[in-house]
Amino acid sequence: MCFLEGCNTNRGGYGGDATTTSADTGRPKFWIEFRTFDDGMHDMNKASRPASFPQFARLPPELRLKIWELLVQPRIVVACCLERDGRLQERRAQLRSRTAGESTEGYNEDDDDSSGGMTNGSCSPVLLRINHEARSVGLRFYELTFSWRISKLLSDTPVSQPARVWFNFALDALYLTGELEAFDAYGFNSPMVYFLRPEDTRRVRHVACAFAELGYPQLESDQIFGCLWHVADRFRAAKRLLLALSPGEEEVAHCKFSAGRTGKAGKDGQRGVTLMDEDNIMQKIWEGWMGSVSGQRSRDDRTQLVDKKMVLVREESLADVIAGC
Structure with missing residues (x-):
């Protein structure tokens, strides 16, 4: 809601x-x-x-x-x-x-x-x-x-x-x-x-981004990574970046959702299941471009962001995911 x-x-x-x-x-x-x-x-x-x-x-x-x-x-x-x-x-x-x-x-x-x-x-x-x-x-x-x-x-x-x-x-x-x-x-x-x-x-501590604004799949991976980098760099206290999918975007994002925590009760009193995808195309793009700095011993601005997670989540589940953090 x-x-x-x-x-x-x-x-x-x-x-x-x-x-x-x-x-x-x-x-x-x-x-x-x-x-x-x-x-x-x-x-x-x-x-x-x-x-x-x-x-x-x-x-x-x-x-x-x-x-x-x-x-x-x-x-x-x-x-x-x-x-x-x-x-x-x-x-x-x-x-x-x-x-x-x-x-x-x-x-x-x-x-x-x-x-x-x-x-x-x-x-x-x-x-x-x-x-x-x-x-x-x-x-x-x-x-x-x-x-x-x-x-x-x-x-x-x-x-x-x-x-x-x-x-x-x-x-x-x-x-x-x-x-x-x-x-x-x-x-x-x-x-x-x-x-x-x-x-x-x-x-x-908690930041989300509309998946559609990343321009996938029209834009090249380097352009998408640049956008992800700017958000991750500016919001360093957030351990993950939630990428919210609107209805109909799951197929575009090649989602393979896995059940997350049990969500809050809805209007009908039933408790829904929050679905997230932590193994997704955006995570692969992030890891692909960050791979060159993951093995560095010294910790600088880049290496501090290596472990940042890109997580796809249905927009309708966004509130439940954030409440469960």
């Missing part, structure tokens, strides 16, 4: 005010939008739950605080790099398809170039939106993070954004979608993950 809370971003800086310098377009060529893909409240959305519990306020404070802490669950936050071009509408549709509905704020898609303007938002967990007591508990676990910046070398309008995404680095996962490799007008690429501050990305 996927849940949406709009978290579109505005023009800004790595922790400063929003800035733009192009008087011609007034809009950037590339930008990043964040949305809540999954809020972790799987077992709390059953139809049999009581509608209300008016006696909650009468419970001892220490018991209420313990109950609030139970709402701190692994979440998945989508970071989607969008480009102002002819594919924008398609990209936006893909972003919406990964969520449960429209954002409360978004693009003004009636503009002439169909690109609209960016809006503010904050991917706030449920715990921060209940009451003052719950929020005080939540602020012990969540912090604002993921400021980003795109330079004028890549975009006609340089754009940046201060930290506006609530994130729990111990539990939450970042799901990368959109333009993983942004190209300028001359064909030079800049990895999306390099738009984010390394001080933030190196703290993320």
Whole structure:
């Protein structure tokens, strides 16, 4: 089950005010939008739950605080790099398809170039939106993070954004979608993950990437490896990179799924089986290009990534896989 809370971003800086310098377009060529893909409240959305519990306020404070802490669950936050071009509408549709509905704020898609303007938002967990007591508990676990910046070398309008995404680095996962490799007008690429501050990305323990964005099988293995390398290099605290497959992509990826851990109970109360493929084409590409450094004795930036695992997982199982880590 996927849940949406709009978290579109505005023009800004790595922790400063929003800035733009192009008087011609007034809009950037590339930008990043964040949305809540999954809020972790799987077992709390059953139809049999009581509608209300008016006696909650009468419970001892220490018991209420313990109950609030139970709402701190692994979440998945989508970071989607969008480009102002002819594919924008398609990209936006893909972003919406990964969520449960429209954002409360978004693009003004009636503009002439169909690109609209960016809006503010904050991917706030449920715990921060209940009451003052719950929020005080939540602020012990969540912090604002993921400021980003795109330079004028890549975009006609340089754009940046201060930290506006609530994130729990111990539990939450970042799901990368959109333009993983942004190209300028001359064909030079800049990895999306390099738009984010390394001080933030190196703290993320769980990271996923949309399999379709890797361009397999159209792109050559060296291009795919380059994309994988940029993500693995930026997110060094993550022991594995989860590559999420949308419906219909399993055959393209030549998957041989094996049963993983038992998943959480679904809406019907049945517990499903999470399927993952740890012996896959992406792992082979990774090992093939990393083979030249696996035997080196000295530990450098490359050898530290040799043991990184590329794991294929169904997108519908992504939340269960992350919750089981």
